[in-house]
Amino acid sequence: MINFDYVRPSSQKAAIDALNRDVHAQFIAGGTNLVDLMKRCIAAPEKLIDITRLPLKNIEEHQGFIRIGALALNSEVAENELIVKKLPLLSQALKAGASPQLRNMATVGGNMMQRTRCTYFYDTAMPCNKRAPGSGCGALKGYNRMHAIFGASDNCIAVHPSDMCVALAALDATVVVSNSKTERKIPFKDFHRLPGDTPQKDNTLQKVELITAIDVPNNAFAKNSLYTKIRDRASYAFALVSVAAALEIKNNSIRNVRLAMGGVAHKPWRLSSAESFLKGKAISIENFKQAANIAIKDAKGYGHNNFKLKLAANTIVETLKNVSGMS
Numbered sequence: 163m164i165n166f167d168y169v170r171p172s173s174q175k176a177a178i179d180a181l182n183r184d185v186h187a188q189f190i191a192g193g194t195n196l197v198d199l200m201k202r203c204i205a206a207p208e209k210l211i212d213i214t215r216l217p218l219k220n221i222e223e224h225q226g227f228i229r230i231g232a233l234a235l236n237s238e239v240a241e242n243e244l245i246v247k248k249l250p251l252l253s254q255a256l257k258a259g260a261s262p263q264l265r266n267m268a269t270v271g272g273n274m275m276q277r278t279r280c281t282y283f284y285d286t287a288m289p290c291n292k293r294a295p296g297s298g299c300g301a302l303k304g305y306n307r308m309h310a311i312f313g314a315s316d317n318c319i320a321v322h323p324s325d326m327c328v329a330l331a332a333l334d335a336t337v338v339v340s341n342s343k344t345e346r347k348i349p350f351k352d353f354h355r356l357p358g359d360t361p362q363k364d365n366t367l368q369k370v371e372l373i374t375a376i377d378v379p380n381n382a383f384a385k386n387s388l389y390t391k392i393r394d395r396a397s398y399a400f401a402l403v404s405v406a407a408a409l410e411i412k413n414n415s416i417r418n419v420r421l422a423m424g425g426v427a428h429k430p431w432r433l434s435s436a437e438s439f440l441k442g443k444a445i446s447i448e449n450f451k452q453a454a455n456i457a458i459k460d461a462k463g464y465g466h467n468n469f470k471l472k473l474a475a476n477t478i479v480e481t482l483k484n485v486s487g488m489s
């Protein structure tokens with residue numbers, strides 16, 4: 163870890179101005195990922211801008227949506243009465259992530275900004291286009307058990323590690339960001355990027371922008387929402403695959419549906435084609451299996467992770483069974 167400067171502004175404007183002045187500066191809040199990256203010399207900011215004093219921790223209901231401040235702690239969001247009641251899918255996903263100690267430090271904005279846990283990314287002796295563009299992808303023909311089956315490229319097959327982001331993708335959330343002059347909103351599905359030819363770019367946030375909040379629209383999914391996470395161990399492990407499912411059911415028919423997966427792509431992976439198939443369909447194992455087959459139609463394994471093809475389909479079916487009350 164290199165020596166670095168540290169500042170702790172007390173206003174949003176001061177924080178953004180500090181970032182504007184120094185191209186090598188970086189925001190820090192909980193630091194549960196950034197500090198690890200600094201220790202391993204993967205990230206080397208010359209200045210850290212501590213934003214924990216900013217008033218961005220509120221969780222509030224507005225007309226038509228719930229706003230979650232970017233500095234709200236994962237543990238606080240997961241247990242918040244409003245979130246548990248109206249966005250149980252998000253609460254479940256947060257509780258499935260990391261450990262209680264980390265959830266007590268990690269922030270919503272930081273969770274969105276965390277980087278892949280690919281072992282080749284963390285090992286500076288190995289090639290990794292995400293860490294060192296142009297060096298190659300060690301995972302492509304290496305040990306890729308944890309890696310992507312959707313949306314990968316020859317430059318990178320790493321996966322996004324967040325559980326929270328899978329739920330937010332399923333719930334059609336919006337990311338609110340600010341720079342020194344204005345505010346803009348980014349649909350959550352467009353915030354994270356696929357690797358393509360630039361795997362070093364994780365998201366569409368611009369250098370001088372600060373995430374200030376997440377807006378989640380009101381929905382009718384509270385009664386039938388479920389986050390399923392399949393992992394090697396129940397305690398503090400990243401997903402092999404995960405499924406966020408939310409259904410609106412009436413008279414044994416699916417009026418509306420949201421499906422997203424984690425552990426399978428460079429970003430939270432929305433299962434739009436499966437959603438379209440399920441809308442208006444009766445609740446049945448046959449329909450759930452067909453939806454799963456549609457969902458994994460374009461999936462591709464890379465050797466060690468071929469098992470994810472079957473695991474993904476089975477997890478979709480099992481999640482739909484459970485969330486619809488069949489089992």
